[in-house]
Amino acid sequence: MTSLDATMALPDLTTPRARLLLVLGDDELVSGHRASHWTGVAPSLEEDLAFSTIAQDEINHADVWYQVLLGEDHPDVRAGVDALGLGREPDAYLHAIVCERPPNDFAYTLARHWAYDRFDVVRLAALADSSDAAIAAVARKLLHEERYHLEHADHWFGRLADGGDDARQRLRDALARVLPEALGLFEPFDGEDTAVAEGLLPVSHADLRVRWSEIVAGMLGEAGMGDLLPAAEATTPDEASGGRRGHHSTDFTDDVWPEMTELYRAHPGARW
Amino acid sequence: MTRAAMRVDPDAVRRAVESVADPELPAVTIGMLGMVHDVEVADDGTVRVELLPTFSGCPATEMIERDVVTALHAVAGVVDVRVRFRYDPPWTPDRIDATGRERLREFGIAPPGFSPGAHPSGGPTGATRPEGRPTLPLAIGPDSDPRPCPYCGSDTTVRESNFGPTPCRDLRFCESCQQPFEAFKTF
Numbered sequence: 001m002t003s004l005d006a007t008m009a010l011p012d013l014t015t016p017r018a019r020l021l022l023v024l025g026d027d028e029l030v031s032g033h034r035a036s037h038w039t040g041v042a043p044s045l046e047e048d049l050a051f052s053t054i055a056q057d058e059i060n061h062a063d064v065w066y067q068v069l070l071g072e073d074h075p076d077v078r079a080g081v082d083a084l085g086l087g088r089e090p091d092a093y094l095h096a097i098v099c100e101r102p103p104n105d106f107a108y109t110l111a112r113h114w115a116y117d118r119f120d121v122v123r124l125a126a127l128a129d130s131s132d133a134a135i136a137a138v139a140r141k142l143l144h145e146e147r148y149h150l151e152h153a154d155h156w157f158g159r160l161a162d163g164g165d166d167a168r169q170r171l172r173d174a175l176a177r178v179l180p181e182a183l184g185l186f187e188p189f190d191g192e193d194t195a196v197a198e199g200l201l202p203v204s205h206a207d208l209r210v211r212w213s214e215i216v217a218g219m220l221g222e223a224g225m226g227d228l229l230p231a232a233e234a235t236t237p238d239e240a241s242g243g244r245r246g247h248h249s250t251d252f253t254d255d256v257w258p259e260m261t262e263l264y265r266a267h268p269g270a271r272w
Numbered sequence: 273m274t275r276a277a278m279r280v281d282p283d284a285v286r287r288a289v290e291s292v293a294d295p296e297l298p299a300v301t302i303g304m305l306g307m308v309h310d311v312e313v314a315d316d317g318t319v320r321v322e323l324l325p326t327f328s329g330c331p332a333t334e335m336i337e338r339d340v341v342t343a344l345h346a347v348a349g350v351v352d353v354r355v356r357f358r359y360d361p362p363w364t365p366d367r368i369d370a371t372g373r374e375r376l377r378e379f380g381i382a383p384p385g386f387s388p389g390a391h392p393s394g395g396p397t398g399a400t401r402p403e404g405r406p407t408l409p410l411a412i413g414p415d416s417d418p419r420p421c422p423y424c425g426s427d428t429t430v431r432e433s434n435f436g437p438t439p440c441r442d443l444r445f446c447e448s449c450q451q452p453f454e455a456f457k458t459f
Contacts, residue, residue: 046435046443054435056329057329060328060330061328064359136360137359138328138359140359141363
């Protein structure tokens with residue numbers, strides 16, 4: 001099969017439902033790729049296993065969301081999923097820019113892991129009540145699985161927050177970089193109003209931000225880092241804004257995207 | 273025999289599906305794991321199988337699909353096989369039957385929801401508890417989901433990591449018989 005065939009087999013990607021599913025899938029796909037960058041180089045064997053497993057989980061969650069987008073009657077699901085995950089131009093990906101940032105040091109990775117998974121769980125909980133039966137079923141399934149990621153993220157948050165001065169300072173520095181950029185997760189995608197009105201996404205990203213903020217405020221407060229919570233009126237810094245509309249930094253366009261799509265572009269329609 | 277005369281035995285079809293082994297846990301079948309949601313045999317010899325993946329990210333699902341197709345083509349009269357994975361209802365560990373739980377335990381994997389009194393403690397290794405094992409620095413802390421050791425039955429076990437060799441298993445250690453073991457995750 002050529003890539004043209006696979007592209008032709010894709011449904012309309014501009015509907016509110018398709019855009020919602022791309023947002024869900026792309027956040028997971030890019031987060032998974034960044035998690036995989038610890039494989040072989042994590043600071044301990046346990047963390048190597050942890051981030052390798054998280055990478056596998058997140059990339060497969062993206063796969064499942066893309067399958068929902070393709071629909072049950074799609075003639076070639078594997079080709080369709082690959083075309084969605086690997087066959088789009090960079091500006092067609094709708095993940096938040098914070099997801100595409102490099103792992104940096106381990107503190108940054110853990111801070112983002114915590115901020116993102118706290119967000120992911122809040123959004124999945126909302127999606128469990130989606131008016132779309134397929135979306136609701138997958139959200140309920142993934143919610144069970146994300147519990148393991150969340151425990152891991154919370155565990156490390158607590159460990160570093162209760163650690164020595166060096167650990168606390170590294171966590172603080174990392175959160176100070178991550179949290180403002182994490183606001184990009186809560187920007188609306190084109191067509192979100194319709195998706196919310198139709199109950200596909202029962203809670204808008206803006207309202208998800210309120211729920212997320214309450215939870216992270218509590219944990220930051222307990223850790224004595226309440227000052228790091230972005231203010232309610234704060235907006236995403238320009239350099240981390242616009243992912244939901246396909247705007248991305250060179251961390252994606254020149255790094256994640258070329259790497260993850262290289263084989264697919266070199267061998268259109270490759271099967272594995 | 274002509275195709276029209278070939279009637280497919282629905283019980284044979286069901287047995288063939290349920291006896292497919294999990295590629296990553298060959299001791300258990302997908303029937304024991306409770307992954308088989310529905311099997312439907314049409315008059316024209318087409319079999320539709322609906323399976324519940326244990327873990328959405330399980331890389332074994334494609335192998336399971338292939339193995340189900342192969343197993344069904346060995347059943348007399350089956351002409352075509354359609355396999356579909358569905359997420360509703362979600363698979364949960366309580367779908368694992370008693371045989372599956374015992375096979376998992378024999379395989380060294382603590383099944384979910386396995387009560388400590390369900391098998392004799394002080395089991396096969398007969399090891400006494402050595403003193404002074406250092407605590408691994410990355411133990412995950414207080415365990416919300418304790419499991420008895422699949423080898424000796426001791427309840428003195430710790431979870432060392434949420435992440436194991438496959439997405440559906442985590443890592444444990446038995447303080448009594450000093451064996452590392454795996455546990456099937458609860459969802």
